[in-house]
Amino acid sequence: MTKQQQLDSRIIDVIRDRGFSELSLVQEQAIPKILNGDHLLLIAPTGTGKTESAMIPVLSGMLKGTGSGFTTLYITPLRALNRDILRRMEWWCQNLGLTSGVRHGDTSQAERRKQVLHPPDLLITTPETVQALFMGKRLREHLRGIRYVIVDEIHDLAGTKRGTQLVIALERLCRYAGEFQRIGLSATVGNPKEVSEFLTGERPCSIVEVPVAKTLDIHVEITGERFESQVSAIRKHIKKDNSTLIFVNTRSTAESLGHALIKDGNVDVHHGSLSRDIRIEAEDRFKQGDIKTLICTSSMELGIDIGHVEHVIQFGSPREVSRLVQRVGRAGHQIGKVSIGTIITSGFDDLCESLVIAGRARQGAVENVIPSYQAGDVIGNQIAAIAVEYGEISIDDIFSIISHSSIGIKEQDTLERIISQLTEHYLIRRDGNKIITTSRARRYLSGNLSMIPDERKFPVYDIVTRRTVGTLDESFIITSLHTGAVFIARGQLWRVLDLEEGKVTVEPARNTEGELPSWEGEQIPVPFEIAQEVGRLRRTRTFKDYTTDKAAIAFANGFLDLVCKNHGIIPTDHLITLEPSDEGVVLNNCAGHQTNEALGRVISILLSARFGTTIGLELDAYRILFRVPREISVRDVRETLLGLQPEHIRGILELALKRTSLFRWKLVQIAKKFGAIDPDADYERLSLHRLSDLLAHPQIQEETYRELFSRYMDVSHAIEIIRAIKNDETEVTIAPVSMIGAAALFSSSRDQIPPPTADQAVISALKHRLDKQEVLLVCMNCRKWKTKTVVSRVPDQPVCGNCGARLIAALKPYETELYSAANKKTKNPEEKALEQKLFRNANMVLSSGKKAILILSAKGVGPETASRILATYTDGDALMREILKAERNFVKTHRFWQ
Template identity: 60%
Template structure:
């Protein structure tokens, strides 16, 4: 396809501003635009020529004005009704900075502007419907809704300009695929309009152009950021206190500093440590809007010099001049580092200064590689999802509602004009058949006819963002709910025994049942600990491979001139050399035996390693008849294996895994998992096959597979899992390299590198949580537990009380016997049966249990009552606890162990 990758030379030596209408130039002058930025100089001439354009430029270079100056210029001479320009932003809460700027420009130029999104009041919507503004600022989802109103559809016929802001945020998602089709539906009403995409630096701007424009020609204006980046990587230390001091030293430099972290937990922890400085605020998505706005204003006005932020500060919020950006921990991705460091300087002639503070060996080498790639402009590619069947179903339903009835060939023409559904003929036919089965449409020969159900479906499914329920996290020690987790996080990461972070604290999963996750405080972590507060950022295959190459070549001086960072990297590898451990690299996979199984050191990145780990787990499980657990990181994964399966068996399995068979093996691996079930339900909801508010736990996996196996719905669930959660292509490349000898595989014992990967975690800032605190919580809880004392001698006396009021040696006040059973409150219902002469078989069994209970209390007094009050502890478990003869904290540890065991196993009793 023809497109221009640079602006065409102009015949006259004028600046871009000279090409604009004098009224636009005058308003720009009043706004303070003395001279235009490089982005504006490149983009404005191309846009005034009427070209479709992708503008790729760093934050703070005036991308919005680059697009809008020419649009304002053209709108000044355009009369008539209807919307004339759409400004589409991916942010669900519209960027107020862009909003206020647009309102100012339109007011000064005598143009009308409106905003429409999910929270727009009904009276404002009515006004827009009766008197449409020249420029409408909206979201991809609200654009979908515009097509549903007859009058609004008429207003869309006059659209001549569409600007998609932050297009890189949309292009690789189903929201973006939905928008791509919506633009083709708009073209069916309005005819061809000018398409303008504003993007941060990406590795494949041409593909972003094809995503926005389909088969139409487009131009590309690109402002390179690499030449203006000054990035250094330092080692911050291995413990949090040392790391905090390293951040503090960065903040001592003159000027304002923006500190980026990867999770909200880290933002809060750093903020807590640095607040005493008096010039630090925290900014992240969990804080209320008012708090965030206040922090932004105080930073802009200079009241504070430092803002600690997550990705909440990435999307172009104007907070004024930033002298320096600090990235705490590896940013995981090149584009993320470029966007973040690009916030510094804020002028094209200024250098953006950034410092990455690495927090461990993997973190350091990864930061070296990402910094090098950033300076070389080697950002990640954005890959739009091709052929997402549920998006296609959503858009077919939308088109049916729009037109009432329409030829399949016309629908094909509309959707195939978008790059994400080019050549989708067979898929469209399969999707339509599936939709007809669920009465979303009716098929009549070659025509699609809307049904009454379709409009209701669309109202519930305007967005391709899946609705997620929250799952309760219940602490078994305090017997309290400590928070909630998103369903996707639970399904993707949680399993019995998993350790994760929430509320700044480490927790271990004991049980997952009925929408509740039972946990206990964890004092150590295995593997990379996911944090629900910050979405897990996967390290790409290319970055992980280069980290492997750097481990092999040890050419650290090519990546850094910071002596401390280089020394730490060399010291870490020297430990491997001293123990004669081979260093896993881009050309070597090492399989290391541990007590829990095998650590597979593979420099593959998160998604490739996820694919390999899942495939190996299903093959080993089938071969040895035992469940295999997995924990996955960017540079290693742990296979939890039975004792008779170790590294040699894993090596044999890898050698026998044909790359071409990997997708088939992964389908087997996923088919019975909670992750596949969850994704299947999500896709089925978007097909209208399951109600939008249905709870996925209501469906058994067998029933779901029975309903949807070998359908387009199951195919889409696999496609999405393979593309979003795994990198199957990269995993196949690793297997191919193993097979042809380019990657060697060795086996051995646990190395310092493998061990470090299991015992450390990035983004983990555990509070000073010690065993004593857990024991203290348990003791306080048990003291307040209700207990029913019942005399098994006279069987007349009973007393309901709490543990703290029970005497050391309980005694019946009626018969003076000490044969006292300590019962849980719900056992009280059986006491009348204990007084009967003729008991049923079941009642005699209960009597035996009560007598056993009473004999334990007779022997051990109040200590036995305490043990028996614990969750899931009966006479047998209490006997085992008391037989340890432990006292104090050790006694309560035994109780905790028994409670934990009950939570893990009671469903099998």
């Protein structure tokens, strides 16, 4: 082995002791490059000896001499992973006479102090703790000797703001340690070059990639919608295998599946809501073979070593190819072994999506990881951190640090704008070309070491039963709640009475109109390409190309046949269908969550502007539900969709997003990272609906838009869809309600788009009030008929229930006496005048029907004002404006104030 000869002889001995007879493919390719001093991105499936590939040559280099501080930083995204890496590295280090240690949020004070006095040669840590290393004076000194930085699971960090923060921190590190060698360890990604640049910036970076696709053997099964049959399908598998990992998409599924399987014995559950001890215990028991099956969420996706896994079951669609590859890659955890995975699917969407994702996984078509370029809040956070680190520093120096990383800013102007923003929040002071730290900055930093948005939970307290009925997320409270709001929790309606002292006080609410806010949190979006391929599969029915499972093919064909038999139209990649339903209008579009988000929002914004009403919006990867009032028809939605101009989409969204709860939620998160709001800010102090106005700083807004458009809304694919409609490549048709449109999966994302102006909101409220207004209808012909009703129930042309005449006067509900007075046989002059007034009223109803009744039921509007309004010949919103004007005039009269 010639390659090994470059390794230090001591490490070759240790490798022999460890019992490695030969190097794996990954190791053979990676080790020489690292020994050569290259920056390296190493891409290989989990369990192929990635960590050792990087660490053997690094340890060899460390043997050439270590200084008084740290020599190597090993950074992973998870504390659990840190512990695992330490377990594996301790052995190597001990045998080589090196020291190792872990430092992260769980590390004890005593351990931390020890590390300050005697820094280990190899420090295993998280990106957030790297931030903390710069804050202590003595720790900073220990950074000077660093020669290697390994970033593990870099695919998981590169797409997030944590990653952005980390690569800026690496540039900060260069100011102490000079240039050091950077090694990134990654699972398969679609864009290795971009990820390598993320790691090293403009420095050249080698890439070693071991393909994953050949080693995957994935099956897709259909079990049907019933939970019991899903459980029994799983049971069949886990009986056969010696060790099975079952991945589910949500914690609650993990719990219910665990509940169903736990009585079988040999099963345990592992997810993020469980305490650390319980999780570690489950990992250990699985590793030692005490349990055969472990049910887990994405908590087990990253490379924590849990020993041999024979079979991976994915419960429901994995939604992304990379996720499936990662998860199934956990099986056959030995070099050269095939990973066996099974996706258990429950319904049509789930099945088709899984077939497409499995097909793509076999081809190795994994998604790209897109770094957060030029994220303003991260850069702001790092400027504040640098100021604390140095006390005072020149703006040129800051620019040089930040612009060196690949994701930083390239123009000094942007930096200046972010600096002036930070100054406003008292995080830094500016003195000419220098910035100086403030007393607030250190406190801000200790609360904002992490770029992960933190969510506080607020208890919901029922004032009637005097008990806590659940908790709500901060995001939900900020975006949707205020006193008086009604929401759903635990399947019940609640009205908010109070938002104080960190809790939400509620009372049970009765029925209410329309859709209620309920926040489901962020879900894993299905990418555009996958949703489109699902649409193609619906159109071509080439299920055989994707699977050999006869039951799955029969289910899919049977489902489509049934839709057709019921006169439904199947939406595909070339066909968008619009279905009217009791709930509103469903737009079926196979375009993925983010594209549907962009399209759904543009359409609802236009509808709410045109009709002056709030539009409820819910969507998933294949459909958008617009919850609309009855006056908006499926044709209106179609017209709006067809009328969209591709070049207007982005502009419409930018203008209108500001009013949405999604925008407000993101704005608050980003404002926190900018230091405008403390992590534990007391929201009761401020009227929440004003919050977004107060945070309307250009930098905060710009970053909010950047994040929304890069993470939540896929504008470019939405434009592609609209272009395809204009070019007749995609057809749009109205169809009856189908099983596809009616799929009850409407819980992935909800928002409400309010009408654009206060004027429209006021008109809506007026319409609502008038509709509910009680009115007394009396017959002026037979004089023997009166009825009390509400305006919304009045027919267009009311007739007398007794004589059938149309001479009906509309009185206020409390004016019964007027009718009796006018009907007296002998009348005094006053009563005669009254009778004349009622006649005038009835004549108006005779000629204008319900419209007259509507006007007469407004506040303080009598026959004279009503006839003046009728004479304007207005309708719709214009009529409502006339009524509002009349009521305003009445309000100014003396009569109103009595």
